[in-house]
Amino acid sequence: MTTRDELLAAAAEVFERDGYVRATVDDVCLRVGVTKGALYGHFSSKKALAVALVEAHALDWARARERLLRVHRSPLQVLVDLGYAAEHAAVRRLLFQSPVCDEVAERQVAQWRSTVHDLLRGAAARGELRADADLPASTEGIVSELVGVHLVAMAVDAADAAARGLDRVWRSWLPAIVRPEVWARLRLGPPR
Template sequence: MSTSTTRDRLIAAAIDQFDRHGYDATSLNALCRRMSMTKGALYRHFPSKQALAAAVVEAFFERLHQVRGEVERHDRGPMAALAALTGRMCRAAAEEPLTRVAVRLLVTTELFDLLASVHVIGVTATVGDLLTQAVLRGELPGSVDPREDAHCIVAAMVGAQTLAVLTADRDHAGKRADTWEHLFNDLTARGRVRAPTVRSGVPVGAGRRGY
Protein backbone atom coordinates (compact mmCIF):
# COMPACT_ATOMS: atom_id res chain seq x y z
CA MET A 1 0.00 0.00 0.00
CA SER A 2 1.45 3.37 -0.97
CA THR A 3 2.15 6.11 1.54
CA SER A 4 -0.35 8.46 -0.11
CA THR A 5 -3.08 5.80 -0.02
CA THR A 6 -2.47 5.12 3.68
CA ARG A 7 -2.58 8.84 4.41
CA ASP A 8 -5.81 9.26 2.48
CA ARG A 9 -7.38 6.32 4.31
CA LEU A 10 -6.38 7.81 7.65
CA ILE A 11 -7.97 11.14 6.73
CA ALA A 12 -11.15 9.38 5.58
CA ALA A 13 -11.30 7.37 8.83
CA ALA A 14 -10.73 10.53 10.87
CA ILE A 15 -13.58 12.29 9.06
CA ASP A 16 -15.89 9.40 9.88
CA GLN A 17 -14.84 9.25 13.55
CA PHE A 18 -14.94 13.02 14.07
CA ASP A 19 -18.37 13.08 12.45
CA ARG A 20 -19.72 10.24 14.59
CA HIS A 21 -18.12 11.05 17.95
CA GLY A 22 -16.73 14.56 17.77
CA TYR A 23 -13.11 15.65 17.86
CA ASP A 24 -12.61 15.48 21.62
CA ALA A 25 -14.16 12.02 22.00
CA THR A 26 -12.17 10.48 19.15
CA SER A 27 -9.02 8.71 20.31
CA LEU A 28 -6.03 7.79 18.21
CA ASN A 29 -6.15 4.33 19.78
CA ALA A 30 -9.65 3.78 18.39
CA LEU A 31 -8.54 5.08 15.02
CA CYS A 32 -5.59 2.69 15.01
CA ARG A 33 -7.85 -0.24 15.83
CA ARG A 34 -10.16 0.69 12.99
CA MET A 35 -7.21 0.95 10.60
CA SER A 36 -5.49 -2.19 11.97
CA MET A 37 -2.24 -0.31 12.48
CA THR A 38 0.02 0.55 15.37
CA LYS A 39 0.26 4.01 16.85
CA GLY A 40 3.82 4.18 15.63
CA ALA A 41 2.64 3.60 12.07
CA LEU A 42 0.04 6.34 12.44
CA TYR A 43 2.62 8.75 13.82
CA ARG A 44 4.70 8.30 10.68
CA HIS A 45 1.92 10.11 8.85
CA PHE A 46 0.49 12.38 11.56
CA PRO A 47 2.40 13.24 14.76
CA SER A 48 -0.77 14.15 16.67
CA LYS A 49 -4.55 14.20 16.53
CA GLN A 50 -4.36 17.92 15.86
CA ALA A 51 -2.17 17.29 12.80
CA LEU A 52 -4.72 14.77 11.54
CA ALA A 53 -7.53 17.26 12.07
CA ALA A 54 -5.54 19.92 10.22
CA ALA A 55 -5.23 17.50 7.28
CA VAL A 56 -9.03 17.15 7.25
CA VAL A 57 -9.38 20.94 7.07
CA GLU A 58 -6.81 21.08 4.27
CA ALA A 59 -8.87 18.52 2.34
CA PHE A 60 -11.84 20.85 2.82
CA PHE A 61 -9.85 23.77 1.38
CA GLU A 62 -9.01 21.61 -1.63
CA ARG A 63 -12.68 20.76 -2.04
CA LEU A 64 -13.57 24.46 -2.12
CA HIS A 65 -11.12 25.06 -4.98
CA GLN A 66 -12.41 21.97 -6.77
CA VAL A 67 -16.00 23.21 -6.59
CA ARG A 68 -14.97 26.63 -7.87
CA GLY A 69 -13.29 24.98 -10.85
CA GLU A 70 -16.39 22.91 -11.54
CA VAL A 71 -18.79 25.87 -11.54
CA GLU A 72 -16.48 28.12 -13.56
CA ARG A 73 -16.02 25.50 -16.29
CA HIS A 74 -19.65 26.08 -17.27
CA ASP A 75 -18.79 29.72 -18.05
CA ARG A 76 -22.11 31.18 -16.93
CA GLY A 77 -20.33 34.30 -15.74
CA PRO A 78 -18.67 35.19 -12.43
CA MET A 79 -21.89 36.06 -10.60
CA ALA A 80 -23.55 32.80 -11.58
CA ALA A 81 -20.36 31.03 -10.48
CA LEU A 82 -20.46 32.88 -7.15
CA ALA A 83 -24.09 31.93 -6.59
CA ALA A 84 -23.40 28.28 -7.37
CA LEU A 85 -20.14 28.09 -5.39
CA THR A 86 -21.44 29.64 -2.18
CA GLY A 87 -24.75 27.82 -2.39
CA ARG A 88 -23.07 24.45 -2.86
CA MET A 89 -20.60 24.97 -0.02
CA CYS A 90 -23.34 26.01 2.41
CA ARG A 91 -25.45 23.00 1.52
CA ALA A 92 -22.37 20.77 1.79
CA ALA A 93 -22.02 21.86 5.42
CA ALA A 94 -25.29 20.07 6.09
CA GLU A 95 -24.96 17.15 3.70
CA GLU A 96 -21.29 16.20 3.18
CA PRO A 97 -19.20 14.71 6.03
CA LEU A 98 -15.96 16.39 4.91
CA THR A 99 -17.42 19.89 4.92
CA ARG A 100 -19.52 19.27 8.03
CA VAL A 101 -16.53 17.99 9.99
CA ALA A 102 -14.14 20.67 8.75
CA VAL A 103 -16.47 23.53 9.64
CA ARG A 104 -17.05 22.04 13.08
CA LEU A 105 -13.30 21.65 13.61
CA LEU A 106 -12.71 25.25 12.61
CA VAL A 107 -15.27 26.71 14.99
CA THR A 108 -15.12 24.38 18.01
CA THR A 109 -11.52 23.18 18.50
CA GLU A 110 -8.03 24.55 18.96
CA LEU A 111 -7.83 24.70 15.17
CA PHE A 112 -9.83 27.92 15.34
CA ASP A 113 -6.71 29.89 16.27
CA LEU A 114 -4.54 28.01 13.78
CA LEU A 115 -6.67 27.77 10.65
CA ALA A 116 -9.99 29.62 10.90
CA SER A 117 -8.51 32.95 9.83
CA VAL A 118 -6.73 31.24 6.93
CA HIS A 119 -10.03 29.76 5.79
CA VAL A 120 -11.92 33.05 6.03
CA ILE A 121 -9.15 34.95 4.25
CA GLY A 122 -9.05 32.36 1.48
CA VAL A 123 -12.81 32.31 0.96
CA THR A 124 -12.95 36.12 1.03
CA ALA A 125 -10.24 36.28 -1.63
CA THR A 126 -12.17 33.80 -3.79
CA VAL A 127 -15.43 35.75 -3.46
CA GLY A 128 -13.65 39.05 -4.03
CA ASP A 129 -11.99 37.71 -7.16
CA LEU A 130 -15.35 36.63 -8.61
CA LEU A 131 -16.86 40.03 -7.77
CA THR A 132 -13.91 41.78 -9.43
CA GLN A 133 -14.39 39.67 -12.55
CA ALA A 134 -18.08 40.57 -12.51
CA VAL A 135 -17.21 44.30 -12.47
CA LEU A 136 -14.71 43.87 -15.32
CA ARG A 137 -17.25 41.94 -17.40
CA GLY A 138 -19.97 44.51 -16.80
CA GLU A 139 -22.15 42.25 -14.64
CA LEU A 140 -21.76 44.74 -11.79
CA PRO A 141 -21.45 48.54 -11.86
CA GLY A 142 -18.00 50.05 -11.40
CA SER A 143 -19.13 51.62 -8.14
CA VAL A 144 -19.18 48.20 -6.45
CA ASP A 145 -16.32 47.62 -4.00
CA PRO A 146 -15.46 43.90 -4.40
CA ARG A 147 -13.49 43.75 -1.14
CA GLU A 148 -16.26 45.32 0.96
CA ASP A 149 -18.98 43.19 -0.57
CA ALA A 150 -16.83 40.06 -0.31
CA HIS A 151 -16.56 40.56 3.45
CA CYS A 152 -20.33 40.98 3.70
CA ILE A 153 -21.07 37.84 1.65
CA VAL A 154 -18.49 35.70 3.47
CA ALA A 155 -19.72 36.81 6.89
CA ALA A 156 -23.23 35.68 5.97
CA MET A 157 -22.01 32.46 4.34
CA VAL A 158 -19.82 31.41 7.28
CA GLY A 159 -22.73 32.09 9.61
CA ALA A 160 -25.05 29.95 7.48
CA GLN A 161 -22.48 27.12 7.36
CA THR A 162 -21.96 27.24 11.11
CA LEU A 163 -25.70 27.22 11.77
CA ALA A 164 -26.12 24.19 9.51
CA VAL A 165 -23.28 22.31 11.24
CA LEU A 166 -24.11 23.13 14.85
CA THR A 167 -27.84 22.45 14.65
CA ALA A 168 -28.77 19.83 17.21
CA ASP A 169 -31.09 17.91 14.87
CA ARG A 170 -29.20 16.77 11.78
CA ASP A 171 -32.47 15.84 10.04
CA HIS A 172 -33.19 19.57 9.85
CA ALA A 173 -29.65 20.60 8.91
CA GLY A 174 -30.61 20.92 5.26
CA LYS A 175 -33.32 23.38 6.20
CA ARG A 176 -30.75 25.38 8.14
CA ALA A 177 -28.57 25.43 5.01
CA ASP A 178 -31.49 26.99 3.15
CA THR A 179 -30.81 30.07 5.28
CA TRP A 180 -27.93 30.86 2.95
CA GLU A 181 -30.20 31.04 -0.08
CA HIS A 182 -32.30 33.72 1.61
CA LEU A 183 -29.25 35.64 2.87
CA PHE A 184 -27.48 35.59 -0.50
CA ASN A 185 -30.57 36.65 -2.40
CA ASP A 186 -31.18 39.45 0.09
CA LEU A 187 -27.58 40.67 -0.10
CA THR A 188 -27.54 40.65 -3.90
CA ALA A 189 -30.95 42.30 -4.33
CA ARG A 190 -30.11 45.58 -2.63
CA GLY A 191 -28.81 47.26 -5.76
CA ARG A 192 -25.10 46.94 -4.99
CA VAL A 193 -24.35 43.33 -5.85
CA ARG A 194 -26.80 41.77 -8.29
CA ALA A 195 -26.73 38.07 -9.04
CA PRO A 196 -28.94 35.20 -10.19
CA THR A 197 -31.39 34.02 -7.55
CA VAL A 198 -30.05 30.97 -5.72
CA ARG A 199 -32.09 27.83 -5.19
CA SER A 200 -30.14 24.98 -3.63
CA GLY A 201 -26.89 26.37 -4.99
CA VAL A 202 -28.16 26.71 -8.57
CA PRO A 203 -28.92 30.10 -10.18
CA VAL A 204 -32.54 30.19 -11.29
CA GLY A 205 -32.70 29.67 -15.02
CA ALA A 206 -29.41 27.79 -15.14
CA GLY A 207 -29.39 24.15 -16.15
CA ARG A 208 -28.66 21.66 -13.40
CA ARG A 209 -26.01 19.80 -15.37
CA GLY A 210 -22.72 20.08 -13.51
CA TYR A 211 -24.34 21.26 -10.27
Protein backbone atom coordinates (compact mmCIF):
# COMPACT_ATOMS: atom_id res chain seq x y z
CA MET A 1 0.00 0.00 0.00
CA THR A 2 1.38 3.39 -0.97
CA THR A 3 1.51 6.38 1.39
CA ARG A 4 -1.27 7.96 -0.67
CA ASP A 5 -3.46 4.87 -0.19
CA GLU A 6 -2.68 4.84 3.53
CA LEU A 7 -3.65 8.51 3.77
CA LEU A 8 -6.94 7.84 1.98
CA ALA A 9 -7.72 4.91 4.28
CA ALA A 10 -6.91 6.99 7.36
CA ALA A 11 -8.95 9.90 6.03
CA ALA A 12 -11.94 7.58 5.56
CA GLU A 13 -11.72 6.57 9.23
CA VAL A 14 -11.29 10.14 10.45
CA PHE A 15 -14.05 11.60 8.24
CA GLU A 16 -16.41 8.81 9.26
CA ARG A 17 -15.69 9.32 12.95
CA ASP A 18 -15.52 13.13 13.07
CA GLY A 19 -17.22 14.40 9.92
CA TYR A 20 -15.51 16.76 7.51
CA VAL A 21 -15.66 19.92 9.61
CA ARG A 22 -14.17 18.43 12.80
CA ALA A 23 -11.66 16.17 11.06
CA THR A 24 -8.11 17.46 10.95
CA VAL A 25 -5.16 16.65 8.75
CA ASP A 26 -3.21 16.16 11.99
CA ASP A 27 -5.53 13.25 12.90
CA VAL A 28 -5.06 11.72 9.44
CA CYS A 29 -1.27 12.09 9.64
CA LEU A 30 -1.19 10.62 13.15
CA ARG A 31 -3.07 7.51 11.98
CA VAL A 32 -0.54 6.92 9.19
CA GLY A 33 2.53 8.10 11.10
CA VAL A 34 3.56 10.76 8.60
CA THR A 35 4.13 14.50 8.75
CA LYS A 36 1.78 17.10 7.36
CA GLY A 37 4.41 17.71 4.71
CA ALA A 38 3.99 14.13 3.53
CA LEU A 39 0.22 14.57 3.37
CA TYR A 40 0.55 17.85 1.50
CA GLY A 41 2.92 16.14 -0.93
CA HIS A 42 -0.10 14.11 -2.06
CA PHE A 43 -3.05 16.43 -1.36
CA SER A 44 -3.07 20.22 -1.44
CA SER A 45 -5.65 20.55 1.34
CA LYS A 46 -8.12 18.72 3.56
CA LYS A 47 -10.74 19.40 0.91
CA ALA A 48 -8.54 17.87 -1.81
CA LEU A 49 -8.08 14.83 0.42
CA ALA A 50 -11.85 14.50 0.87
CA VAL A 51 -12.50 14.88 -2.86
CA ALA A 52 -9.84 12.27 -3.62
CA LEU A 53 -11.52 9.87 -1.17
CA VAL A 54 -14.89 10.30 -2.87
CA GLU A 55 -13.33 9.93 -6.32
CA ALA A 56 -11.46 6.78 -5.23
CA HIS A 57 -14.74 5.30 -4.01
CA ALA A 58 -16.43 6.20 -7.32
CA LEU A 59 -13.64 4.41 -9.18
CA ASP A 60 -13.98 1.36 -6.88
CA TRP A 61 -17.72 1.39 -7.55
CA ALA A 62 -17.17 1.47 -11.32
CA ARG A 63 -14.75 -1.47 -10.99
CA ALA A 64 -17.33 -3.33 -8.90
CA ARG A 65 -19.87 -2.80 -11.67
CA GLU A 66 -17.54 -4.30 -14.26
CA ARG A 67 -16.72 -7.26 -11.99
CA LEU A 68 -20.40 -7.87 -11.25
CA LEU A 69 -21.29 -7.73 -14.94
CA ARG A 70 -18.84 -10.60 -15.48
CA VAL A 71 -20.33 -12.59 -12.57
CA HIS A 72 -24.08 -12.11 -13.06
CA ARG A 73 -26.12 -12.72 -16.18
CA SER A 74 -28.84 -10.32 -15.05
CA PRO A 75 -28.18 -6.57 -15.11
CA LEU A 76 -30.85 -6.37 -12.39
CA GLN A 77 -28.77 -8.47 -9.99
CA VAL A 78 -25.83 -6.20 -10.79
CA LEU A 79 -28.04 -3.22 -9.92
CA VAL A 80 -29.04 -4.74 -6.58
CA ASP A 81 -25.46 -5.65 -5.68
CA LEU A 82 -24.14 -2.24 -6.71
CA GLY A 83 -26.61 -0.61 -4.34
CA TYR A 84 -24.84 -2.39 -1.52
CA ALA A 85 -21.40 -1.62 -2.97
CA ALA A 86 -22.18 2.11 -2.85
CA GLU A 87 -22.43 1.91 0.95
CA HIS A 88 -19.44 3.70 2.50
CA ALA A 89 -20.12 5.72 5.65
CA ALA A 90 -17.25 8.20 5.24
CA VAL A 91 -18.13 8.91 1.62
CA ARG A 92 -21.80 9.30 2.54
CA ARG A 93 -20.87 11.91 5.15
CA LEU A 94 -18.65 13.73 2.67
CA LEU A 95 -21.27 13.73 -0.09
CA PHE A 96 -24.26 14.81 1.93
CA GLN A 97 -22.98 16.57 5.03
CA SER A 98 -19.99 18.68 4.17
CA PRO A 99 -18.80 21.54 1.98
CA VAL A 100 -17.28 18.88 -0.27
CA CYS A 101 -20.77 17.94 -1.40
CA ASP A 102 -20.93 21.14 -3.43
CA GLU A 103 -17.99 19.88 -5.47
CA VAL A 104 -18.66 16.20 -5.97
CA ALA A 105 -22.17 15.11 -4.92
CA GLU A 106 -23.68 16.20 -8.21
CA ARG A 107 -21.08 14.19 -10.15
CA GLN A 108 -21.58 11.16 -7.90
CA VAL A 109 -25.36 11.22 -8.27
CA ALA A 110 -24.98 11.67 -12.04
CA GLN A 111 -22.77 8.55 -12.08
CA TRP A 112 -25.43 6.64 -10.12
CA ARG A 113 -28.13 7.88 -12.54
CA SER A 114 -26.13 6.83 -15.60
CA THR A 115 -25.32 3.42 -14.14
CA VAL A 116 -28.90 2.69 -13.07
CA HIS A 117 -30.20 3.73 -16.50
CA ASP A 118 -27.62 1.59 -18.31
CA LEU A 119 -28.42 -1.46 -16.19
CA LEU A 120 -32.17 -1.00 -16.64
CA ARG A 121 -31.66 -0.61 -20.38
CA GLY A 122 -29.61 -3.83 -20.37
CA ALA A 123 -32.37 -5.60 -18.44
CA ALA A 124 -34.95 -4.36 -20.95
CA ALA A 125 -32.83 -5.66 -23.84
CA ARG A 126 -32.72 -9.08 -22.13
CA GLY A 127 -36.52 -9.07 -21.73
CA GLU A 128 -36.34 -8.86 -17.94
CA LEU A 129 -38.51 -5.76 -17.57
CA ARG A 130 -42.26 -5.42 -17.96
CA ALA A 131 -43.34 -4.02 -21.32
CA ASP A 132 -44.76 -0.91 -19.65
CA ALA A 133 -41.62 -0.11 -17.60
CA ASP A 134 -40.70 3.57 -17.94
CA LEU A 135 -36.88 3.61 -17.90
CA PRO A 136 -36.33 7.35 -17.34
CA ALA A 137 -38.93 7.54 -14.55
CA SER A 138 -37.67 4.33 -12.96
CA THR A 139 -34.08 5.57 -13.11
CA GLU A 140 -34.98 8.85 -11.42
CA GLY A 141 -37.11 7.13 -8.80
CA ILE A 142 -34.49 4.53 -7.92
CA VAL A 143 -31.67 7.08 -7.72
CA SER A 144 -33.79 9.42 -5.61
CA GLU A 145 -34.56 6.58 -3.23
CA LEU A 146 -30.89 5.55 -3.09
CA VAL A 147 -29.94 9.10 -2.10
CA GLY A 148 -32.73 9.04 0.47
CA VAL A 149 -31.45 5.75 1.90
CA HIS A 150 -28.02 7.31 2.42
CA LEU A 151 -29.46 10.43 4.04
CA VAL A 152 -31.65 8.41 6.40
CA ALA A 153 -28.78 6.06 7.27
CA MET A 154 -26.66 9.08 8.12
CA ALA A 155 -29.43 10.61 10.23
CA VAL A 156 -30.20 7.50 12.27
CA ASP A 157 -26.56 6.39 12.47
CA ALA A 158 -27.43 2.70 12.77
CA ALA A 159 -25.04 0.14 11.35
CA ASP A 160 -27.69 -1.66 9.30
CA ALA A 161 -29.81 1.34 8.30
CA ALA A 162 -28.48 1.52 4.75
CA ALA A 163 -28.89 -2.23 4.13
CA ARG A 164 -32.47 -2.15 5.45
CA GLY A 165 -33.22 0.89 3.30
CA LEU A 166 -31.78 -0.74 0.20
CA ASP A 167 -33.89 -3.82 0.78
CA ARG A 168 -36.97 -1.56 0.88
CA VAL A 169 -35.92 0.20 -2.35
CA TRP A 170 -35.59 -3.09 -4.21
CA ARG A 171 -38.84 -4.48 -2.80
CA SER A 172 -40.79 -1.35 -3.74
CA TRP A 173 -39.32 -0.56 -7.18
CA LEU A 174 -38.38 -3.82 -8.79
CA PRO A 175 -41.77 -5.62 -8.65
CA ALA A 176 -43.30 -2.67 -10.47
CA ILE A 177 -40.90 -2.87 -13.42
CA VAL A 178 -39.53 -6.44 -13.47
CA ARG A 179 -41.26 -9.44 -15.01
CA PRO A 180 -42.54 -11.77 -12.25
CA GLU A 181 -40.39 -14.75 -13.24
CA VAL A 182 -37.26 -12.56 -13.16
CA TRP A 183 -38.29 -11.02 -9.83
CA ALA A 184 -38.55 -14.51 -8.33
CA ARG A 185 -34.88 -15.22 -9.19
CA LEU A 186 -33.37 -12.01 -7.80
CA ARG A 187 -31.46 -11.95 -4.53
CA LEU A 188 -32.39 -8.68 -2.84
CA GLY A 189 -30.09 -8.82 0.17
CA PRO A 190 -26.40 -7.96 0.24
CA PRO A 191 -24.04 -10.25 -1.69
CA ARG A 192 -22.48 -12.96 0.43
